[in-house]
Amino acid sequence: MRRIEAIDFFYLAMPEILDISDGSQDALLVRIVAGDQVGWGECEASPLVTIASLVCPMSHHVCKPVSASVLGERIERVEDILRIHNQVRVNSMDLLQTDHTLSGIDVALWDLLGKAHHVPVYNLLGYCQVYPKTPYASYLFGGTPQETLEKAQKASSEGFRAVKFGWGPFGRESVEADNDQVVAAREGLGKDGILLVDAGTIWGENVSAAEKRLKILEECEVTWLEEPFHTGALKAYNDLARISGKVKLAGGEGAHNEYIAQQMIDYAGIEYIQIDTGRIGGITASKRVTDYAVKKEVNFVNHTFTSHLALSASLQAYAGLRDHVLCEYPGQLQQLADDLTFEHFEMDANGQIQLPEKPGLGFSPNIAALRKYLVEARIEVNGKTLYQTPVF
Amino acid sequence: MRRIEAIDFFYLAMPEILDISDGSQDALLVRIVAGDQVGWGECEASPLVTIASLVCPMSHHVCKPVSASVLGERIERVEDILRIHNQVRVNSMDLLQTDHTLSGIDVALWDLLGKAHHVPVYNLLGYCQVYPKTPYASYLFGGTPQETLEKAQKASSEGFRAVKFGWGPFGRESVEADNDQVVAAREGLGKDGILLVDAGTIWGENVSAAEKRLKILEECEVTWLEEPFHTGALKAYNDLARISGKVKLAGGEGAHNEYIAQQMIDYAGIEYIQIDTGRIGGITASKRVTDYAVKKEVNFVNHTFTSHLALSASLQAYAGLRDHVLCEYPGQLQQLADDLTFEHFEMDANGQIQLPEKPGLGFSPNIAALRKYLVEARIEVNGKTLYQTPVF
Numbered sequence: 001m002r003r004i005e006a007i008d009f010f011y012l013a014m015p016e017i018l019d020i021s022d023g024s025q026d027a028l029l030v031r032i033v034a035g036d037q038v039g040w041g042e043c044e045a046s047p048l049v050t051i052a053s054l055v056c057p058m059s060h061h062v063c064k065p066v067s068a069s070v071l072g073e074r075i076e077r078v079e080d081i082l083r084i085h086n087q088v089r090v091n092s093m094d095l096l097q098t099d100h101t102l103s104g105i106d107v108a109l110w111d112l113l114g115k116a117h118h119v120p121v122y123n124l125l126g127y128c129q130v131y132p133k134t135p136y137a138s139y140l141f142g143g144t145p146q147e148t149l150e151k152a153q154k155a156s157s158e159g160f161r162a163v164k165f166g167w168g169p170f171g172r173e174s175v176e177a178d179n180d181q182v183v184a185a186r187e188g189l190g191k192d193g194i195l196l197v198d199a200g201t202i203w204g205e206n207v208s209a210a211e212k213r214l215k216i217l218e219e220c221e222v223t224w225l226e227e228p229f230h231t232g233a234l235k236a237y238n239d240l241a242r243i244s245g246k247v248k249l250a251g252g253e254g255a256h257n258e259y260i261a262q263q264m265i266d267y268a269g270i271e272y273i274q275i276d277t278g279r280i281g282g283i284t285a286s287k288r289v290t291d292y293a294v295k296k297e298v299n300f301v302n303h304t305f306t307s308h309l310a311l312s313a314s315l316q317a318y319a320g321l322r323d324h325v326l327c328e329y330p331g332q333l334q335q336l337a338d339d340l341t342f343e344h345f346e347m348d349a350n351g352q353i354q355l356p357e358k359p360g361l362g363f364s365p366n367i368a369a370l371r372k373y374l375v376e377a378r379i380e381v382n383g384k385t386l387y388q389t390p391v392f
Numbered sequence: 393m394r395r396i397e398a399i400d401f402f403y404l405a406m407p408e409i410l411d412i413s414d415g416s417q418d419a420l421l422v423r424i425v426a427g428d429q430v431g432w433g434e435c436e437a438s439p440l441v442t443i444a445s446l447v448c449p450m451s452h453h454v455c456k457p458v459s460a461s462v463l464g465e466r467i468e469r470v471e472d473i474l475r476i477h478n479q480v481r482v483n484s485m486d487l488l489q490t491d492h493t494l495s496g497i498d499v500a501l502w503d504l505l506g507k508a509h510h511v512p513v514y515n516l517l518g519y520c521q522v523y524p525k526t527p528y529a530s531y532l533f534g535g536t537p538q539e540t541l542e543k544a545q546k547a548s549s550e551g552f553r554a555v556k557f558g559w560g561p562f563g564r565e566s567v568e569a570d571n572d573q574v575v576a577a578r579e580g581l582g583k584d585g586i587l588l589v590d591a592g593t594i595w596g597e598n599v600s601a602a603e604k605r606l607k608i609l610e611e612c613e614v615t616w617l618e619e620p621f622h623t624g625a626l627k628a629y630n631d632l633a634r635i636s637g638k639v640k641l642a643g644g645e646g647a648h649n650e651y652i653a654q655q656m657i658d659y660a661g662i663e664y665i666q667i668d669t670g671r672i673g674g675i676t677a678s679k680r681v682t683d684y685a686v687k688k689e690v691n692f693v694n695h696t697f698t699s700h701l702a703l704s705a706s707l708q709a710y711a712g713l714r715d716h717v718l719c720e721y722p723g724q725l726q727q728l729a730d731d732l733t734f735e736h737f738e739m740d741a742n743g744q745i746q747l748p749e750k751p752g753l754g755f756s757p758n759i760a761a762l763r764k765y766l767v768e769a770r771i772e773v774n775g776k777t778l779y780q781t782p783v784f
Contacts, residue, residue, distance in 0.1 A: 013449070021453040023486070045455045045486040048773065052444035053489070057405070061413040063437045093593070094415070094437040096648055097445070097489040201485070232651025235658075256488055259624020263655060266627075279488075380770040381440065
């Protein structure tokens with residue numbers, strides 16, 4: 001019987017972390033070993049905190065370290081992943097970081113099981129066929145409209161049929177300044193491209209601030225306005241959705257379990273639910289949201305701003321859905337994220353990408369290239385070492 | 393001008409942590425120093441992970457360590473707390489543990505500001521008068537109905553007018569076994585006492601499992617059934633609320649921001665919203681939920697299972713509301729939680745407790761008694777010590 005023998009967390013970082021909205025500056029790579037199989041995954045954000053949640057001392061019955069529910073467990077079939085996933089949620093209920101930690105572990109377990117069964121993960125999820133996705137290049141707004149225009153032109157010239165701009169100065173200055181940015185993005189992209197705008201929760205729950213940007217978004221034929229508000233501000237979302245006309249709302253990257261995503265679908269009036277596999281609880285939780293989105297006729301889209309390993313993980317949950325076509329494709333990765341895998345997604349002549357027909361996730365870490373990013377970390381409690389950077 | 397000079401996290405633990413549903417086995421005590429003032433607070437659950445989130449290296453623009461938004465900040469007025477609170481949420485958005493960490497810091501800031509202004513925290517929150525609360529003794533169900541009966545008798549003989557039983561075997565075995573437990577609780581408490589039952593999310597989102605227990609709960613005049621489901625399972629809550637008759641639903645301790653609590657109020661059909669100040673984001677977030685609960689005619693109740701410092705913090709948000717009378721009062725604290733403060737709440741002859749008219753929270757740590765519980769922890773990243781246990 002195959003059992004989980006080791007969970008190793010590798011904290012990787014660029015030599016210098018800048019105070020910019022770029023989530024590819026560090027990474028937490030997860031390796032799970034069970035018998036003759038190895039699986040790889042990635043957790044979203046703050047590697048040190050996630051490491052602490054893997055190894056922390058127990059606080060009480062439902063506040064155990066995540067490792068306690070994973071190490072030694074049987075991993076032969078899909079049901080084993082579901083059992084481990086549920087155990088982690090129950091046994092680490094009172095630990096907020098749990099869902100990040102579980103995410104990378106869950107992804108690594110699906111990768112491992114796919115390899116053990118010699119099939120892609122999407123087959124294990126019940127999809128017989130995989131459909132191409134249309135990636136949108138995900139960019140930060142430029143410091144000036146001209147910069148934004150140039151980024152859009154670049155994306156278009158690289159073959160992207162869709163571009164998303166977000167964060168940066170958007171929403172922080174005047175309505176006019178935002179208008180100029182959106183107009184520049186449309187101009188750079190050309191009239192046929194799919195243009196998306198991400199407000200990065202800048203308006204909290206202030207509906208009227210968001211409303212003031214609707215006119216220009218509609219004029220520039222923006223397909224969706226993403227995250228005008230905090231993930232939990234369902235009423236603000238819903239109020240805006242009633243008046244947003246052709247501009248649809250998108251959100252959900254902040255969801256760290258499937259319930260939060262379902263609530264956005266049920267009560268926020270969004271038409272695109274965006275799920276980060278590295279945060280929501282891995283592929284298991286992503287697939288539950290996919291199924292719910294299909295039932296409720298909402299579009300599923302991945303949220304990914306890190307490596308192509310994370311991108312592969314995030315596409316699995318909706319790989320077999322022909323009508324859910326858009327996918328986020330990080331356009332400006334740091335070298336670390338690029339070096340993270342041997343394989344990379346390549347766009348075809350139609351500006352589309354497709355998951356490979358390879359066992360597991362089909363992407364594997366380039367360990368030799370990653371050594372130089374490895375961060376040495378050490379956690380000691382009462383003289384006992386609970387964590388030290390493992391050997392690759 | 394008074395600025396925050398130090399944030400110290402003290403990890404305290406009983407010599408042995410048992411695998412039981414008792415959250416008072418460890419504690420994270422927060423000390424904030426600003427000028428000549430000191431404030432104290434407490435964070436819920438998993439001290440090591442929360443420490444990591446205070447000191448972790450920045451991952452990107454909105455994934456900074458919590459300390460980055462607090463240290464050096466001005467702290468003179470209530471508006472300063474609100475500003476710091478918001479900064480933490482924005483700057484550490486992508487770090488799930490943030491709300492736990494913020495909770496203890498927020499509580500300590502209110503304590504500090506109350507002391508600086510020589511007024512209780514509830515005055516700073518706008519309450520001129522404070523009303524007594526009726527504490528319910530919060531117990532785990534006994535291993536047998538007889539044990540439960542004896543616990544209820546003990547609570548009653550100690551003057552408690554209300555008792556809550558939860559966790560333990562409840563919901564894990566047959567309906568008959570659960571019936572016997574509830575009958576025993578009612579018998580031990582006597583017919584006039586307020587009896588509450590806590591299912592500890594045992595049924596996930598399985599409404600029919602919960603429904604099978606409604607009959608006995610109604611027969612035994614149970615005032616509320618708490619947490620039948622996961623915090624996010626709003627639809628399951630709402631479906632059960634429609635058929636639960638005289639037994640009202642309670643929930644919300646899992647809420648780690650005010651939005652989650654608002655959603656339970658809006659969509660779950662609960663009549664009691666239970667807020668843990670050590671998890672939801674401190675007194676600032678608790679007060680927002682209180683205001684919303686009043687508006688929506690839902691009862692506010694604290695959730696507290698640790699020290700009397702935490703209990704004082706948790707009562708502040710609804711101290712001035714005459715009609716919201718119940719409060720959770722941990723009935724079986726570990727010695728650590730008892731030793732944590734010099735002062736303790738005492739029930740009066742009416743079985744009620746009241747916040748003291750003292751500056752800040754009115755409760756202060758018994759440092760000499762706490763030294764023996766101090767856990768030595770150390771976190772190093774790339775050879776640099778990010779955390780080591782501070783000196784009391």
